Amino acid sequence: MQNSEEPVTIIDANRRWKRFELSELLRYKDLFRFRVINQYKAQQRQTVLSYLWVFLDPAINILFFTIVFGGLVKVDTNETPYVVFNTASMAGWLFLKNAMNFSVLSLNAEKILLQKIYFPRIMIPIIPVVVYLPNFLIQLILSLVLIAFWGFYPGWELFYVVPQIFVMFLLSAGFGMLISSFVVQFRDLELIWRYFLQFAVYLIPVAYPIESVHEAYQGIYTLNPMVYLIEGFRVAMIGGAYELKFFIYPLVFSLVLLFVGTLIYKSREPLIVDAL
Amino acid sequence: MNDYRDIAVSIEGISKRYRILKSLQKQSDRSVFGIAHAVTLPIRRMSEIFGLTHFGSSEDEDSIFWALKNVNLEIKKGEVFGIIGHNGAGKSTLLKILSRITAPTEGRIEIHGRVSSLLEVGTGFHPELTGRENIYMNGTLHGMSKREIDQKLDDIVDFSGVSKYIDMPIKRYSSGMGVRLGFAVAAFLEPQILIVDEVLAVGDADFRRKCGNKMTEVSRDGKTVILVSHNMGIIENMCSNAVVLKSGKIDHTGSAAECVKHYLFESADESYLNDTGIQDLTEHVGRKSKFDQLMKLTYAKVLNVDKQPTFFHKSGDPIEFEIGYRFAKEVRDENCEFGIAIKNDLGVIVSYFSNYMVNMDVDTAEKEGVVRCVVRGLFLETGDYWVNLRCRCASIWSDSLINAFRISISAKKSDVIERIPLSPESGLIVADQSWS
Numbered sequence: 001m002q003n004s005e006e007p008v009t010i011i012d013a014n015r016r017w018k019r020f021e022l023s024e025l026l027r028y029k030d031l032f033r034f035r036v037i038n039q040y041k042a043q044q045r046q047t048v049l050s051y052l053w054v055f056l057d058p059a060i061n062i063l064f065f066t067i068v069f070g071g072l073v074k075v076d077t078n079e080t081p082y083v084v085f086n087t088a089s090m091a092g093w094l095f096l097k098n099a100m101n102f103s104v105l106s107l108n109a110e111k112i113l114l115q116k117i118y119f120p121r122i123m124i125p126i127i128p129v130v131v132y133l134p135n136f137l138i139q140l141i142l143s144l145v146l147i148a149f150w151g152f153y154p155g156w157e158l159f160y161v162v163p164q165i166f167v168m169f170l171l172s173a174g175f176g177m178l179i180s181s182f183v184v185q186f187r188d189l190e191l192i193w194r195y196f197l198q199f200a201v202y203l204i205p206v207a208y209p210i211e212s213v214h215e216a217y218q219g220i221y222t223l224n225p226m227v228y229l230i231e232g233f234r235v236a237m238i239g240g241a242y243e244l245k246f247f248i249y250p251l252v253f254s255l256v257l258l259f260v261g262t263l264i265y266k267s268r269e270p271l272i273v274d275a276l
Numbered sequence: 277m278n279d280y281r282d283i284a285v286s287i288e289g290i291s292k293r294y295r296i297l298k299s300l301q302k303q304s305d306r307s308v309f310g311i312a313h314a315v316t317l318p319i320r321r322m323s324e325i326f327g328l329t330h331f332g333s334s335e336d337e338d339s340i341f342w343a344l345k346n347v348n349l350e351i352k353k354g355e356v357f358g359i360i361g362h363n364g365a366g367k368s369t370l371l372k373i374l375s376r377i378t379a380p381t382e383g384r385i386e387i388h389g390r391v392s393s394l395l396e397v398g399t400g401f402h403p404e405l406t407g408r409e410n411i412y413m414n415g416t417l418h419g420m421s422k423r424e425i426d427q428k429l430d431d432i433v434d435f436s437g438v439s440k441y442i443d444m445p446i447k448r449y450s451s452g453m454g455v456r457l458g459f460a461v462a463a464f465l466e467p468q469i470l471i472v473d474e475v476l477a478v479g480d481a482d483f484r485r486k487c488g489n490k491m492t493e494v495s496r497d498g499k500t501v502i503l504v505s506h507n508m509g510i511i512e513n514m515c516s517n518a519v520v521l522k523s524g525k526i527d528h529t530g531s532a533a534e535c536v537k538h539y540l541f542e543s544a545d546e547s548y549l550n551d552t553g554i555q556d557l558t559e560h561v562g563r564k565s566k567f568d569q570l571m572k573l574t575y576a577k578v579l580n581v582d583k584q585p586t587f588f589h590k591s592g593d594p595i596e597f598e599i600g601y602r603f604a605k606e607v608r609d610e611n612c613e614f615g616i617a618i619k620n621d622l623g624v625i626v627s628y629f630s631n632y633m634v635n636m637d638v639d640t641a642e643k644e645g646v647v648r649c650v651v652r653g654l655f656l657e658t659g660d661y662w663v664n665l666r667c668r669c670a671s672i673w674s675d676s677l678i679n680a681f682r683i684s685i686s687a688k689k690s691d692v693i694e695r696i697p698l699s700p701e702s703g704l705i706v707a708d709q710s711w712s
């Protein structure tokens with residue numbers, strides 16, 4: 001027909017993943033965009049509840065933590081009222097949790113697509129992280145409104161939300177790259193992953209301030225990159241001393257994770273469809 | 277000699293290895309304990325290379341399976357090329373490698389031209405999205421850019437004939453409208469090589485007809501078509517050249533007529549490595565999802581006259597079907613109906629069996645159980661058949677599987693006659709006949 005250019009495709013078992021096909025990725029950039037937009041739309045249209053859920057999820061969490069740790073257990077959060085302390089980090093934690101979760105389980109979710117058509121597989125664990133961004137923005141604004149309602153207003157530090165979220169983005173994508181291909185192959189890894197997510201919230205300063213961790217364990221505790229990510233996020237929300245390490249350490253960690261994860265993902269790419 | 281410019285696809289030494297679970301019990305391979313196995317594999321391989329352990333420990337060898345082994349082929353531009361072979365011969369695997377869904381373990385392929393597959397029609401369609409949104413989704417999945425789709429959108433919408441509903445979620449479309457929309461996008465992809473894997477046997481009538489039209493249209497335009505079919509009539513009529521695959525190897529290649537003959541009279545009687553005779557139904561693509569979840573058919577097993585599980589049967593020999601089911605909750609129904617339909621490649625139900633037809637009640641007192649059906653005196657024509665399964669309990673159709681599995685029927689050794697099954701002249705049933 002009118003379109004006579006004829007692309008040549010080479011499929012070579014010996015050179016499967018050795019080169020990154022950047023030109024190909026560029027050719028599929030619109031796919032990435034539409035996948036993100038359409039998945040967001042589809043998710044919102046599926047249930048009326050899902051809109052409501054964006055609000056309910058942080059609300060229920062804040063309520064739970066405030067009753068249990070602010071009321072029953074009496075966690076000391078210094079001058080800040082517990083509810084404000086907790087609300088200030090909730091949007092950040094929910095983003096991390098959901099972005100990581102959807103990214104890690106993304107290959108399972110796209111099973112049918114993977115089995116039917118070729119497209120650069122590398123985009124799959126990244127798409128869900130982007131898809132969650134609008135929900136995060138809504139939850140961020142909701143948190144700010146709640147905090148303002150209790151008489152706290154963010155200062156210029158609010159700007160630090162941007163680097164913190166940026167690193168959370170990288171961290172989630174990194175986890176997705178590293179783990180998703182294994183979850184496809186070894187089914188009960190999914191179970192372990194769910195357990196991890198369920199308990200992860202107690203390993204970061206969402207329910208309690210970082211100072212209440214025993215001094216002897218501070219070193220080990222802060223090895224978890226999510227700790228500084230959340231700490232920095234809260235400082236951005238309600239003010240305080242923002243330290244560079246809140247950004248630098250998680251950034252380095254996430255970049256290494258993303259790099260290693262991507263290498264592993266690429267090397268396991270040919271296995272993915274066969275393992276589904 | 278062929279000029280290299282005449283070649284659309286050249287396949288050199290392609291092999292594909294799968295790791296398979298030795299049996300359903302070997303679930304541990306999929307558990308986390310398998311990770312240790314996967315992680316240490318390169319190390320263990322290394323020790324093999326250095327001779328630290330004896331070469332190829334038997335356990336590893338068992339779980340490796342070659343779906344394709346050293347396949348070499350050249351497909352010329354503009355030809356319709358057929359791929360024939362029994363279930364599990366590796367036909368779909370070869371097509372999946374060509375469309376880059378899965379990667380080969382060994383070998384090299386050179387493809388000249390854009391490839392598109394009829395399996396991809398409508399992929400990525402989401403019921404909640406509108407027709408327009410789905411066009412963009414499906415188009416970009418095929419590697420089109422937004423701009424390309426913008427330009428073609430009006431034509432695609434016109435061509436689909438659903439322009440009135442284009443901004444409506446496609447969950448409100450009839451199945452025919454959905455198919456039309458899918459094909460409208462496919463029509464504007466302008467593939468130079470079209471891959472067709474048994475689509476003429478699956479899907480509803482609308483879909484099959486569209487696929488058939490698309491294929492003829494593409495080949496009339498002088499494009500290359502690579503076609504897998506169990507319908508020897510179609511292969512003979514449409515293809516110029518073909519290949520017969522057998523257990524992942526090339527059994528024969530040459531003109532389509534030669535290949536069909538070879539397939540029917542030389543390779544039909546063989547049994548195949550992975551012929552388990554058992555089909556797992558717990559998660560099956562052919563399940564009609566509209567049915568309630570009261571009960572599910574869990575597996576199907578086909579046995580021959582010697583009680584051996586196999587999908588390969590001789591025409592006229594007794595065939596035993598064993599179907600497992602499981603209820604979601606305790607339900608006592610004294611007259612469940614189980615139905616088994618045998619369907620040929622033209623989509624015609626050739627025969628249907630049901631316990632109602634023999635006034636036999638199946639009492640489902642237990643949550644889990646098995647029903648058996650022995651069929652005698654069924655003289656099917658040589659060929660491969662799809663089997664549909666369904667079950668009705670508490671007066672509703674609880675589960676229904678379209679194309680649950682395939683069985684292969686071959687002629688009895690005694691009546692090797694030169695004839696082409698499913699050609700317009702021959703029938704669907706062979707009678708036990710004597711002439712004088």
Ligand SMILES: Nc1ncnc2c1ncn2[C@@H]1O[C@H](COP(=O)(O)OP(=O)(O)O)[C@@H](O)[C@H]1O
Pocket residue numbers: 273274275294295296343361362363364365366367368369370550
């Ligand atoms: N993902 C997979 N993992 C393990 N084995 C597979 C996988 N896909 C296909 N196979 C096996 O490879 C063989 C060839 O399958 P296939 O190419 O689908 O055959 P055909 O299309 O000729 O019926 C079959 O024995 C099948 O069980």
Ligand SMILES: [Mg+2]
Pocket residue numbers: 367368369474
């Ligand atoms: Mg097949």
